[in-house]
Amino acid sequence: MRDVAIIGVKNTKFGEMWERSFRDIVVEAGIGAIEDSGVSGDRLDGMYVGNMSGGQFVEQEHIGALIADYSGLSLDLHIPSTRVEAACASGGLAFRQAVMAVASGHEDIVMAAGVEKMTDVSSTAASSALAAAADREWEGIMGATFPGLYAMIARMHMNQYGTTSEQMAAVAVKNHKNGSMNPIAQYKSPITVDSVLNSIMVADPLHIFDCSPITDGAAAVVLAPADIAHEYTDTPIYIKATAQASDTIALHDRRDITTLDASVSAGKRAFEMAKMTPADIDLVEVHDCFTIAEICAIEDLGFAKKGEGGKMTEEGETAIGGKIAVNTSGGLKSCGHPVGATGIKQVVEVTQQLRGEAGGRQVDGAEVGMTHNVGGSGATAVVHILARER
């Protein structure tokens, strides 16, 4: 297998973009990443596009071909383009497919992109589309919602480990603070623990400010074999590990409802592949679709002892400048969560951090970063480790 490097990245702005279409935003991200990399589009050997629910959000399937077409890569060039779907982990999985295509030697210059346009439908219809990532026949039919499933994780975490609503709110407060320094974030205004606790209850114990919002956005990266990456950029970022794991689709079938075993497994595989431990990681972008999800993620990946994720957050150890910087981008909570785009956006953030281009949210001397992207209530997890040094 060949080493693989990131040579170009681009996030669109995340938010409600009623004036722009699905294809507009993904083309912006794709062209931006190609410009950033210095390659010309006709050099691409392939594209992998993460998208969860184009069929439900914009009534469009056949996303791979659509995007190749509107990026000007179909006519004459006929560049192969593949859609990848794993619910909210679609972007992370598209990145993994692109990495494997380059690593295998089958393709050289490859784009991984992610996109979701969620505000073209009502919020009820959007929630219903998202619920399709859970078990429709045995969870959805009982009236389960995504906040409801994570609320049941939160309730059990509180019961078993003493995690508090204040600790969960601390996740949101930290991520909004980080997001206030990120130009692409949907919500840039800081919030307080009180404002989280006083916001309306969606699914007890989760308030609306414990939940990531409904968002439009796209992100893209360009990959190349590490051996030739320097031909395109002075700051290639190397992929040290790519890992993916599955778990039961329904929350009720889990070994331990407070632990996402797919995250544990993917994290372990990634650390083995990179020959690293959590202590080697300077920053991590984790899947904080709900505040409790970030607490579980830092425990599942080994940054916090089981049950201490909430306490660690409350004590500031996951802030920029703390023991491990978690969600420097602002996370899903403050950036917004355009489901298919999130996994790629995480890679863009870590790349910008490792290049030293993260502005006010820069982690000093960042050498190694991790991304963690979850599908559904934990049925898929995709983890990557990226580094400045090959």
Added chain:
Amino acid sequence: MSVARFWRKQINRYNLVGTHCKTCDAYYYPPRNVCPKCRRDGEIESHKFSGPGEIVTYTVIHTAAEGFEHQAPYVLGIVQLDEGPRFTSQIVCKPEDARIGMKVKPVFRKLGESGDNGMIYYGTKYVPA
């Protein structure tokens, strides 16, 4: 959910019929055709569950799923049956009465209805025992 998709599992939903693996003696509700522990070595048979269980975890849903708007706020829980399996169910009780470890028993109730074709779904919900 489409009529066909609901109809296929109607017996299971109405009567708490799941499966039992004779090889490892594990019980499954919702039913499974393959035992996740034994895989191809498993021997699956149908099993009707006795009914009682307890709440493993729960939430009170205020922002309802589509088709459940008139029920909000409603209690959704993960119930563990005495035979072992866990599944998701609505708990019919006052939101403030729900708690982890609460003993519950099954009742036959309307689950919901789909807007467009007006189909009403019935099945099992749980009430405090």
